[in-house]
Amino acid sequence: MNWDTRLIHEGQTPDPLTGSVNPPVYLTSTYAQSAPGRAKGFVYSRTGNPTRAVLERVLGKLEGGAGGLAFASGLAAASALFMAYPSGARIVAGDDLYAGTRRLLDVAETHGVRVDLIDTSDLANVRRALADGPAVDLLYLETPTNPLLKVTDLKGAIAIARKSKARVAVDNTFASPVLQRPLELGADIVLHSTTKYLGGHSDLIGGALVCRDRRQLERFRWYQNTQGGILGPLESFLVLRGIHTLGLRVRAHCQNARKVAAFLARHPKVVRTLYPGLPDHPGYRVARRQMDDFGGMVSAEIRGGLPAARRVLRRLKLFTLAESLGGVESLVNHPALMTHRSVPAPVREAQGITGGLLRFSVGVEAADDLVADLEHALG
Ligand SMILES: *Cc1c(COP(=O)(O)O)cnc(C)c1O
Numbered sequence: 241m242n243w244d245t246r247l248i249h250e251g252q253t254p255d256p257l258t259g260s261v262n263p264p265v266y267l268t269s270t271y272a273q274s275a276p277g278r279a280k281g282f283v284y285s286r287t288g289n290p291t292r293a294v295l296e297r298v299l300g301k302l303e304g305g306a307g308g309l310a311f312a313s314g315l316a317a318a319s320a321l322f323m324a325y326p327s328g329a330r331i332v333a334g335d336d337l338y339a340g341t342r343r344l345l346d347v348a349e350t351h352g353v354r355v356d357l358i359d360t361s362d363l364a365n366v367r368r369a370l371a372d373g374p375a376v377d378l379l380y381l382e383t384p385t386n387p388l389l390k391v392t393d394l395k396g397a398i399a400i401a402r403k404s405k406a407r408v409a410v411d412n413t414f415a416s417p418v419l420q421r422p423l424e425l426g427a428d429i430v431l432h433s434t435t436k437y438l439g440g441h442s443d444l445i446g447g448a449l450v451c452r453d454r455r456q457l458e459r460f461r462w463y464q465n466t467q468g469g470i471l472g473p474l475e476s477f478l479v480l481r482g483i484h485t486l487g488l489r490v491r492a493h494c495q496n497a498r499k500v501a502a503f504l505a506r507h508p509k510v511v512r513t514l515y516p517g518l519p520d521h522p523g524y525r526v527a528r529r530q531m532d533d534f535g536g537m538v539s540a541e542i543r544g545g546l547p548a549a550r551r552v553l554r555r556l557k558l559f560t561l562a563e564s565l566g567g568v569e570s571l572v573n574h575p576a577l578m579t580h581r582s583v584p585a586p587v588r589e590a591q592g593i594t595g596g597l598l599r600f601s602v603g604v605e606a607a608d609d610l611v612a613d614l615e616h617a618l619g
Pocket residue numbers: 313314315316338340341382386411413414432433434435436445446447
């Protein structure tokens with residue numbers, strides 16, 4: 241079945257009770273039991289809620305896993321994931337991560353987990369990290385990365401992890417399952433911030449884990465219930481509603497981002513444009529192989545550093561200056577001063593998160609209007 245059909249039908253049938261084509265929003269904390277321990281499938285909404293259950297089923301199917309789990313945020317999903325690793329465990333992760341994930345790994349370190357951050361876009365680093373030192377329990381990958389749009393060869397990295405029996409989790413937020421399916425490439429776990437493309441309308445905070453095998457899914461279901469960071473029924477409904485148009489939206493995001501990236505790459509006031517769909521991007525070939533398109537995120541370094549970047553931000557009208565990404569409206573973010581402020585400045589600078597760097601979440605407005613807005617702001 242085609243994606244546009246799957247997004248609307250897979251795992252979703254009219255409500256058996258009323259025929260409602262959308263799942264009812266079950267705003268309830270608890271469920272009546274006919275006798276102690278005898279319930280109709282749900283006992284308490286932290287443990288399970290029928291609206292959330294529909295979303296979890298759909299997420300599992302879209303990523304090709306045994307099932308999904310919906311959390312209160314992307315970071316709540318990540319914290320349930322990292323919670324599974326006890327003191328003494330070792331996690332290797334990419335060094336260009338969503339800054340909140342990096343903070344969470346700092347917390348894991350204070351609990352005795354060893355964390356090594358490496359540039360996973362170069363497989364030699366992955367090979368070295370897994371060969372040296374104590375056994376690695378989890379390889380945590382984000383691709384494309386935030387905000388530098390680095391691409392990791394998932395198949396290659398997963399093959400290396402397999403040899404040393406490390407599990408692999410992939411943050412698939414930037415690509416969405418429409419463009420990239422890590423479980424098909426051999427990963428064990430997929431993480432999403434459903435706040436972004438899956439929700440798609442900047443109107444909710446949510447996260448998800450999808451597991452390849454059922455035993456692992458049940459283990460994380462236990463952590464979800466124990467940690468308690470579950471997605472509420474209304475947000476579950478909104479993510480499901482967003483998923484219906486995910487294919488349409490992602491196509492429009494990709495088309496627009498391609499035009500925005502091509503415009504920025506030619507502009508004299510732009511030092512470098514980071515978009516995996518540009519043939520001179522170091523991850524272009526890998527992205528072409530493992531993604532169905534290149535996504536809606538574009539970063540660019542403005543000539544003249546911070547003052548020049550600030551001027552562009554003041555002059556932009558359609559790109560709203562805000563954190564987050566993946567919604568229908570275009571947003572621009574200054575990573576060094578906003579999303580990645582918590583990364584120590586020397587680390588940031590060394591990685592290329594400079595004062596001149598801007599990250600664009602290209603929305604689904606008309607591409608010509610977006611390019612005209614950028615042309616005016618850079619002019
Ligand atoms: C936003 C984001 C997260 C965190 O998700 P929240 O929903 O904000 O908690 C994790 N990874 C990536 C790539 C993100 O963009």
